Amino acid sequence: KAGVTQTPRYLIKTRGQQVTLSCSPISGHRSVSWYQQTPGQGLQFLFEYFSETQRNKGNFPGRFSGRQFSNSRSEMNVSTLELGDSALYLCASSRLGGHNQPQHFGDGTRLSIL
């Protein structure tokens, strides 16, 4: 059974640009969550989508947005990139997104801002 797939694995952008990251969840999983991992702040929750609707949102500026498609695949967009956006962005999926369901993570997209 294929795991969570994130593309691309690596991205280099410059300040002011925008970027779109993609996540394909495990087959049958309907909940997709996004996290940002940096050395200073650790792992921080961005948002969660379930059945194409944003169900939960972390404390990030509006430059960070996402969406989910009918096949449960999700994209995350960051506009007007800043140096501080350099991070590993991780996607996680779970079957129904319930409180007691484990989340399964992809290998992430490493975003570097020059």
Added chain:
Amino acid sequence: KQEVTQIPAALSVPEGENLVLNCSFTDSAIYNLQWFRQDPGKGLTSLLLIQSSQREQTSGRLNASLDKSSGRSTLYIAASQPGDSATYLCAVKDNQAGTALIFGKGTTLSVSS
């Protein structure tokens, strides 16, 4: 606001030693606690998930315990091996954050042969 702390930040042990990793959280109103492993440049691999009503979970050489009232969890690794070298993260899902996981900053374990 829930805060998760992991001490120590780094740990080095010789192969074969039994070890304990610690995780503490400030708000006991949690749904569950999950332990993850992260290898360099990789995502997170789920090791164990303990529901709030459970006291412990076991998988192979790993045993995780949960004391919700004191806000503590431990991950016990028996007979450590060099392949266990990684960063171990604990995360809680609590009533306030809903479906979000709140992570500690991890313990980086190095097992020498």
